[in-house]
Amino acid sequence: MTRSILCFGEVLLRLSAPGKQLLLQTGGLEAHVGGAEANVAVSLSRFGHKAAVVTSLPDNALGHACVGELRRHGVDTDPVRFRDARMGLYFLTHGAGQRPAEVLYDRAQSAFATAPADSYDWETLLKDTQWLHVSGITPAVSTEGADSALRAVKAARAANVKISFDCNFRARLWGSRSPQAPGILSEICQYADLIFGDDRDIAFMLGFKSDDANATERRRRAAAMAFETFRSLKWIAYTERTRHSVDTQQLAGTLHSAKEVFTTRPYPLQGIVDRIGAGDAFAAGILHGLLKGMTPQGTVDFATAAGCLKHTVPGDFNLLGVSDVELFLSEVQTDVRR
Template identity: 45%
Template sequence: MTTTGPVVCFGELLLRLTAPAGSMLLQDSYVNAHFAGAEANVAIALARLGHPARHVTRLPANPLGDAAIQHLRRYGVDTTGCRFADGRLGLYFLTPGASLRAAHIVYDRAGSAFAGIDADSFSWPPLLAGASRLHLSGITAALGAGPAAAASAAVAAARNAGIPVAFDGNYRASLWTGREHLAPALLRPLAAAADILFGDARDIALLLETAVADHDRAVAAAFAAFPNLAVVAGTRRTVLGSDRHRLSARLDSRAGHAETAAVEFPVVERIGGGDAFAAGVLHALAERPADLAHAAETGLALSILKHGLSGDASLTTAAELAAFRRGDRDVRR
């Protein structure tokens, strides 16, 4: 469970404001605050599992930015890649689901310190020095031309340095409003640079601008379109209610695939489950690079554990993950 160098995660760090359980947003006189962000979630999860992880972002030069840095450091994430600038901290507002009512997210990220970045905002060679991997997602490209250019610069620098790239499609329709037609062209080069792609048939159909919905055909098309791609990893979810889901995981390589059984479990919070899955897969592949079954089971286990925790990030340690996989469910005293 050691890596040769830090996994470098690149993306926006946000403040999440959440309505109390069972309430609509602003129905009550208070909200719960958590720091959030897909890529930061992966960095925190990996650090908790014992891997060196570095987060690269830009934050406002004010107390909120300072608190965001402390949030990362609290969980062992290297913050030497974090920069400060004028602007604001991006926000998102969450109304949790309840009973059969779905959760709802409202983003407020325009004009944030991170949204103002461009291709020259970061000097990538020193940030990537000694890194074992770069991890990023399609969310950054959705935030505007500048962040999309910054994502491309990060990927180009990683490829030039021979550093493998993991890319999570993470398509968020509301972030692409008015720019939907640009998404395939902006996201496709990021996916093409990756050796690991987190996504499903819908993500692949978007990247390739096809109507392929069948998983096997979509994965075959992805491998044909992206010669660098070695693994496609994703989950399949059935929502039985806001507090009960069924989830399975599958990893595909060019040589075959591994798929878990579906597991039904109660849900405390769904947000961040996909990021925990990605971290679990990266963790497992660092342990056993060719063992797809191990990676699928580990990613699924970490995601399930995250569903039992409030907040955005998985805080599960390697020992806790191992205990869960052994079937330990009783109180540990």
């Protein structure tokens, strides 16, 4: 049976301070499996698609526990490679009120970051696959990651597999390699059918100043420049977050084709439980719509609803299914379903 999507990237163990506590305030840490690309795979699997993850993990209890967690949510982990190297971690302190969330990475020299680019046999891995999903985090983690991501998208293009790329800019990961970032990210975008990225990502990659005061106009101009520059590109999608505080925000979604723009209304987000992974939930929603042949408006509505709902689920993964998203979109007011 054809696989809907292969997601390539680092699977991370996330260690977070409980509730709204500061890191190590009371000594406890909650563990969740995460990582941008794994989040997309889990969400698509929960939406009923055949999703697989390809990554490199340590050949120890941590690496095997991560694989077990992905499998629990129906993700195919056969392509996962195990190596004798460390687990990539990130520490998270949730935000509250006027205090933003804080991510502390501890992933240098991880099994994924040090995996040589020839660790992955893309020709075999991409067989019978409709989409490859990669993100800008992989080239940011190491030169090996950058080489691997480029090899992956080139192989996907050669095999006629569609390419989804989430720009996911992470300044703290690029570090001293940041001058190389625009060149590497835009080379990957040359192969992409679908990009998740807004005007900031596009301006950064193409090296222009995005200074139009009107945000909508700024995003539309940037998208037009991306369609002109990246010749394989068919879709650009992003969310727009309006922050009143860390706990009270609004989220709206946009999907551009080369000729048209589809947007949603801003949805209020109240009592946010966990905002990490909302971008990945949105990405999975867009991919779900494209895989299902939904209309562009239906696709961005579904994706934005999925992104909103992720804010209610603790952990990196959006574990909600299609019926949960449809209930959200129906705007039926209920506090208990029974």
